[in-house]
Amino acid sequence: MIRIANGSAFWGDSAEAPLDLLRGGPLDYLTLDYLAEITMSILQKLKARDPRAGYAHDFVGVIKRGAKDIVERGVKVVTNAGGMNPVGCKDAVAAVLQAAGYGGRIKIGVVTGDDIMPQLDQMLESGIPFTNMDSGEPLSAIRARVQSANVYFGAFPIADALCRGAGIVITGRCNDAALALGPMVREFGWKAHDWDRIAAGTIAGHVIECGAQCTGGNCQADWESIPDIANIGYPIVEAEPDGTFVVTKHAGTGGRVNVAGVTEQLLYEIGDPKSYITPDGIADFTTIRLEQRGPDRVRASGIKGRAATDQYKVSISYSAGFKAVGTLAYSWPDAHKKARAADKILRQRMDRLGLELEAIHSEFVGVNGCHGEMSGEPANDIAEVVLRIGARAMEKAPVERFLKEIIPIALNGPPSVTGLNSGRSKVDEIIAYWPALIPMTAVAPQVDVASV
Template identity: 40%
Template sequence: MRTLRIASGVGFYGDSFWPAIEIIKQKQADYVCFEDLAELTLAILAKDMAKNPEAGYTKDLIPSLRAGWKLAMDAGIKIITNAGGLNPTSAGAAAARLAKELHIKPKIAVISGDSIFDRLATGEAFPHFERNDPLADGIRKSALFANAYLGARPIVEALRRGADLVITGRVADAALYLAPLAYEFEWDFEDLGRIAQGTVVGHILECSSQATGGNHGRDWESIDGLERIGFPIAEVNESGDATITKLADSGGRVDEFTVKEQLLYEIHNPFAYQTPDVVMDISTTAVQQVGLNRVSVTNTSGHRRPDRYKAIIGYPSGWMGQGILGYSWPDAYKKAQKTASIITNQLQIFKDQIAAIRIDHLGLDSLHAEMAASNDDLSDLPEVYLRIAIRTQDRSVAEMVSRMMVPLALAGPPTASGLLGFDRSRALIGLWPTLVERSIVDEQISIDIIEVAE
């Protein structure tokens, strides 16, 4: 039975792509998929695009292609990525320019049509995914982007047209990996068992090293070679049965537990995990160790795909300002508490403009907040860093936090040092999750082919 090898390229915007380049160098994949888009990523790309209309795709797209594209072309390895972000057209043009520089002649497919921004003006309700309240007029008028999560079908069509590189906008993570399986094995999208099994393979690969021992909660100290961790590779047969593995000379580990941990990652309902291509039921999925760094994944069930796509609308949500100041022993914690009291009192003059304030003691309660309450003696800590952050609609108010901290080098408790975040503010982007009719989106999807000639 024929086997196809699908490898993870990256698991998020900013992830290292070098493990994927090593897979390409060793010719251990037929397809490498670069999954760049978390919901936060669209907000980052929206900020980029506001500064430059030609931006809006991930900045690591071109460096990753520069590092591995020619090697991939020489080896017959195809690349699929959603790094096109909010501007796949510009991403495709940039890739074409790079291809000429590298003296390669690929066929590039650019998939667009996931944007539903123009539909915001139609007055559709776009109810909130969880609360069901309609989209507020203020958000509708100020929205920066609105994008639906596409499935695998447009990518399959791009591969049918001979694409060596497929660049998409907002496509569901697992769909990047499902697409080459559906294309190569000519799966019918109504074959729900195979589509579900292909989707579960994509789900396991989509977060790169999280399936090979990274971010592992069970016995992380025993996992060797994290400094050279390998990315997961799935060997998949025509029935969809898969074996998850990695390069033999890479670090990390593939075992039943690393795979299961990723399998459960971001799964809201294991009996009905909704994707654009299938509603996946992982309660039937079998995960079994079959060799050193080899785990089989089989028997995933599937139900008919949803009638609507998930979509995300991004909108301006004010400004964050913060200041960070350290104190040393003795009485480091008390000094930080006193400084927090001073700053919060000074901020009272802006109380009507501050929507939220947060106080953290880094290393003590910045991650778990009140759940980190301890009976331990805090009087003898060697050092404490205080962080104060506010959210406001006024940028100038946001920048006051760190400015207020500066005078405390002389006017506050002793041993202050390490002021961070001075004068810095950050624009916040809110996210509105909703659902949109599939037919509305499908009719606007387009696939543009760029044929690069030297």
């Protein structure tokens, strides 16, 4: 049995969780996921400004603080913190380890090759259309606006790095679940065609990839009774060579691991549950059996899988215009009426200005901001309502003009209003996401392992 934890669900997750996992009890592997769909485009911009940047630098802090546990106890670390610059990330981590006196005592593995931006035009010319999986459009429609293009690699490059002695593995874009599946492939000697076990390891990775969302965080079932959320433990999978696993957390931590919470996470961000496709195989969620095996222990078994497809998924980001959002808080009396009046007045002013906006969207926070029309009518004496109004356009200028029109309405519109953050609102570039496929034969991961 090996223990694999996940201490980061996204870039910006708890800075303490990775350290708490390292120090809170027995552990073999610590995985850290930093990459959401849009993170790569942000990292691409950082790299364009500074060629040494472009990775999730929070990870360097984790290594700095956790170096003793990682090097001396031998807890292995697997992360996609490399983002757009895995080599740069490796250099920064190596520098930190050398400064701490651990030079020559640990190897770092780096997985590259996922960044296909430099070859994108050549690939298009060779006949790979990168058709949008949602809309069916060919990439040529937005080629000039593409900012990044990365292949999602699977678990085997990670396992390869571990086999070659890496104590830390840094990847660029890869399948989230691969961070946990890679160590299982390495430790248990699973083969690429062990489809059931590959599926089981993928599902184990899927359960923990969102961190505390499987240990009581963001859990709807009986949420008020979940103990000590302030001290919530991040998840650990106890993986067995036969593909069964137990989801748990360190003793003495808060939160809860039960069947209801793990099931919520199993269904998080999935499509057809019979065909959960990763680069390593296809997992069938309708075969999972869950059972409570003692406090904060949920066992999964029975998982079946099928053969992988012959394509990798590609995540392409592209520039898609500009947007801005402003907020105005109206108080009792007539809070909702005033907010609605302000919305109407603002729209009349936008009309008069003739701004070329693609969309204006208004929500009344406290009334219908989350659930729209299904929220129903608020009480007449509602204490306060926030008008949240946003606009979007291909050009920046009309969005800037829109934003300038919001603050004045505090003085030239309905009464008893305060600004929240509208004074600080800014125009954001919209980075849109273009999911596509690429034949596996068109690209190859590269694995390098070297001593610090």
